[in-house]
Amino acid sequence: MKDWRYWLAEQRGTLLALGIFVAMFAIYSANHPAGFTANVVQTAANKGVLLAFVAMAQTLVVITAGIDLSVGMIFTLTNCLASWLVIGTGLETAFGVIAVLGTGLVCGAINGAIVIYGRLQPIVATIATGAVYFGLALLLRPFPGGSVNEDLADALTGRLFGLVPASLVALAVVVLIVWVPFSRSELGRAAYAAGSSETAAYMSGVPIRRGKFVAYTLAGLLAAIGGLFLTFFTYTGDAAYASGNAYTLFSIAAVVLGGVSLFGGKGSALGAIFGALAFRTIGDLLFVFDLDPLWQPLFQGVILLIAVSLGAFALFRVRNRLEWFL
Amino acid sequence: MSDTTLIGGIAGRMPKFLRRADPAVVTAFACIVLLLLVGSLYSRSFLSPEYLLQQLKVASFLGVIATGMMLVILLGQIDLSVPWSVAVGAMMACAAAAYGPLGSVLAIPFGIVCGIAIGVVNGIGVAYLRIPSMIITLATNAVAQGLMVVYTGGFSPQDSATPAMRYLATGFAIPAVPNAVIIWALIGAAMVFLLTRTGFGRAVYGIGNRERAAYLSGIDTRRVVMVAFAVSGGLSAFGGVLLAGYASKAAQSMGDAYLLPSIAAVVLGGTSILGGRGSYLGTVAGVILITLLQSILSVMQMPEAGRQIVYGVVIVVMLLLYGRAPASR
Numbered sequence: 001m002k003d004w005r006y007w008l009a010e011q012r013g014t015l016l017a018l019g020i021f022v023a024m025f026a027i028y029s030a031n032h033p034a035g036f037t038a039n040v041v042q043t044a045a046n047k048g049v050l051l052a053f054v055a056m057a058q059t060l061v062v063i064t065a066g067i068d069l070s071v072g073m074i075f076t077l078t079n080c081l082a083s084w085l086v087i088g089t090g091l092e093t094a095f096g097v098i099a100v101l102g103t104g105l106v107c108g109a110i111n112g113a114i115v116i117y118g119r120l121q122p123i124v125a126t127i128a129t130g131a132v133y134f135g136l137a138l139l140l141r142p143f144p145g146g147s148v149n150e151d152l153a154d155a156l157t158g159r160l161f162g163l164v165p166a167s168l169v170a171l172a173v174v175v176l177i178v179w180v181p182f183s184r185s186e187l188g189r190a191a192y193a194a195g196s197s198e199t200a201a202y203m204s205g206v207p208i209r210r211g212k213f214v215a216y217t218l219a220g221l222l223a224a225i226g227g228l229f230l231t232f233f234t235y236t237g238d239a240a241y242a243s244g245n246a247y248t249l250f251s252i253a254a255v256v257l258g259g260v261s262l263f264g265g266k267g268s269a270l271g272a273i274f275g276a277l278a279f280r281t282i283g284d285l286l287f288v289f290d291l292d293p294l295w296q297p298l299f300q301g302v303i304l305l306i307a308v309s310l311g312a313f314a315l316f317r318v319r320n321r322l323e324w325f326l
Numbered sequence: 327m328s329d330t331t332l333i334g335g336i337a338g339r340m341p342k343f344l345r346r347a348d349p350a351v352v353t354a355f356a357c358i359v360l361l362l363l364v365g366s367l368y369s370r371s372f373l374s375p376e377y378l379l380q381q382l383k384v385a386s387f388l389g390v391i392a393t394g395m396m397l398v399i400l401l402g403q404i405d406l407s408v409p410w411s412v413a414v415g416a417m418m419a420c421a422a423a424a425y426g427p428l429g430s431v432l433a434i435p436f437g438i439v440c441g442i443a444i445g446v447v448n449g450i451g452v453a454y455l456r457i458p459s460m461i462i463t464l465a466t467n468a469v470a471q472g473l474m475v476v477y478t479g480g481f482s483p484q485d486s487a488t489p490a491m492r493y494l495a496t497g498f499a500i501p502a503v504p505n506a507v508i509i510w511a512l513i514g515a516a517m518v519f520l521l522t523r524t525g526f527g528r529a530v531y532g533i534g535n536r537e538r539a540a541y542l543s544g545i546d547t548r549r550v551v552m553v554a555f556a557v558s559g560g561l562s563a564f565g566g567v568l569l570a571g572y573a574s575k576a577a578q579s580m581g582d583a584y585l586l587p588s589i590a591a592v593v594l595g596g597t598s599i600l601g602g603r604g605s606y607l608g609t610v611a612g613v614i615l616i617t618l619l620q621s622i623l624s625v626m627q628m629p630e631a632g633r634q635i636v637y638g639v640v641i642v643v644m645l646l647l648y649g650r651a652p653a654s655r
Contacts, residue, residue, distance in 0.1 A: 067460065114646075118645075118650065120642070120645050120650060123460070124590070124599055128590070128637075128639075128642045131635070131641075132635050132639060134634050135631045136631070137631075138630055249467075249468065253464075256461060262460070263458075294479065295472070295476060296472075298471075298472025299472065300472065301465065305465040305468075305469055309451065309462075322538055322541070322542075324456055
């Protein structure tokens, strides 16, 4: 096979997610009353970017064949923290941003330490740490409130040169600073290898523990960036259990849509980003078709159900029934 | 940790009464005693029979739900659709109650059947379509939520529970023993019978250990998995019916408070989250442990935030004590 065909096979999930997103967004903007304008794109981008950050966080963990059910709660916790800290003079704001991102890193590192060095199952461990993070968020913000440095918030949620949504640029920058170096580093390879076959990776002397630990830690960082952006969009902090839970759920949906295998070792954060944007666009399709917003949860649920069932088509290619039980 | 696996290995060949001396179950019961002692320091009435029976009654709702969760976890799967299975059971039972006398009679079965329907969808997805259980149950949870939001219009439904539901949850068929506790005991006994005395139970443990081997030894593993999910959905919905009877109506997010506790109860009781290992006695211990923990935290008047933190920390610490996987080879 030629190089480009290898590349195509490897990127199939990502490209599929990109295709779904482009198609959905075309339908969305074609039926939007305002049409395909910079405003519509900006609003859609701002909504989609939040989920994209959380989905990227989820991807890092899912690649190691784990799962992080606390991403939504880290997202909520950092949102509440940012509504206290990211305010005041430029220096104070900068310090606040660093503190918020640091908190995310610590949360992710705690998850990683418990799962890798404590050897607990990621599902249970992250459900439990998620409860802790939500409790902390509730301590910080028993009631919705707080504020944020509005200059910074407006700069990051507005448009660059009146055209490009700044949030999309921020997303691209984060991809370039966090995802690209990680996925190309030795540790990133270790994370993939650990997800693909932990035993084989261990036998080959791959640093699986460090790779997985870095993946969990960076996941916390990415969720914190998401929380920071939520604060920029809403100007407040809110410890809402339902919202945190929904982001965890949607991040898994986005990851699946983005072609990242839940069994680990396959997929990329780019796919998850397109998956997240596609999921958000599909959810908003109802609005442009003027349907009752009451139907939105059902609609999103059905889309999710269909998206996860699509993977079942691979069963038709299975020749040996024993391959069902991987 | 090697001695735990050693004990686990030997335990398989021991008679039943010795197998019950699972270190996890013993630890869980020891923690219950510890909690009771700590609680009695705070309040004299903590060790009174009335209070303990009251705790047992509260525990029985979680107990019914955790029974279904345990069956699924024994298979090595997980059921994350518990929150809205509980709410669907409660809401549909209350909705049926609004349709005259026939509706009242059918309210409880109808609620349970709706839960079983959710479980069957989960089961088909996991067993036949081979979708990871974590994903498909999240998806059905979202769909169930969507259906209920459409049905109720986003508000808590106005229909109230039938007298029969209230009687099951709050009545006393035997003096001094709440009905809910009796129901939990019956369901628990049925589950113990199912797991230890029937081919189905053996198949569940077999699939949890290695589905491929179970399939090759002639078990229709897909049907077993599907039935297990259906039972889990039905029991979640039944838990919801009882809760609706307890509160005399259904509410939007009534099930949210039961997902984490039901998983935690099963896992704290020594059932391996990877499946194939665990006893119902452990689940009982886990359920009581969690209920007591919640109760003590509220007796201490700890705010919700503190409760969540203590709760998460306790689960992690207890799992670190005895729920660890073996070290890398």
